[in-house]
Amino acid sequence: LGIAALASELPEKQQRKAIRIGLFLAYLFRVLALFVASWLANNTWVRWLGAGYLIWLMSSHLTKGHAHDVAHEIVEGDDGVVKATVAASFAAVLLQIGLMDLSLSIDNVIAAVGLAPKTESGAPVMWPIYAGVLIAILALQQIAPHAVNLLKKYPVLEPTAFILIGYVGILLISEEAIHAYTGEPVHLPPYFKFVGILVIIWAALLYSSDGAVK
Secondary structure: OHHHHHHOOOOHHHHHHHHHHHHHHHHHHHHHHHHOHHHHHHOOHHHHHHHHHHHHHHHHHHOOOOOOHHHHHOOOOOHHHHHHHHHHHHHHHHHHHHHHHHHHHHHHHHHHHHHOOEOOOOOEOHHHHHHHHHHHHHHHHHHHHHHHHHHHHOOOHHHHHHHHHHHHHHHHHHHHHHHHHHOOOOOOOHHHHHHHHHHHHHHHHHHHHOOOOO
């Protein structure tokens, strides 16, 4: 949903291209993160950076401070100017999608490491991690094509997608803050994140459909 929301800022012809590239990066980063899972688990500053970027992405979009605005501000001019601004916007969108994919991939893999069963030596059993990330990739592949249609049918889901991105970033910051304070790694239960996502989507749809709520 986040990839589709970012891509929706582009001209329609470029949206599907951006989504395809975004999905490819999501798959690629998750696979790469698996190979450095132990390093990621031991270098929590990476999660701080990723969480900070997710919160910035939400804030910049909701305050209309992101780079896509340039492409929409210049709509009258010669063809060269318009094409130049659209190309720059396309590059900016791909950069934001790539960084978002990277941040979420790191979170996925570290969460999988934290939840995986441990051996007698305390090391995580890796096959459940590989299986979990593979299932996540397959689920993403099946769900993503419907995201664009959902955004068209329910426009409120576009800002909601960025709220969800920020929500994940806030959870990551909270986990790392607790870890830094207590010295013990903390991983919120998956159902906690899932319930939060459902509540945010429900509230957004209620807001868009109920005039009294507005």
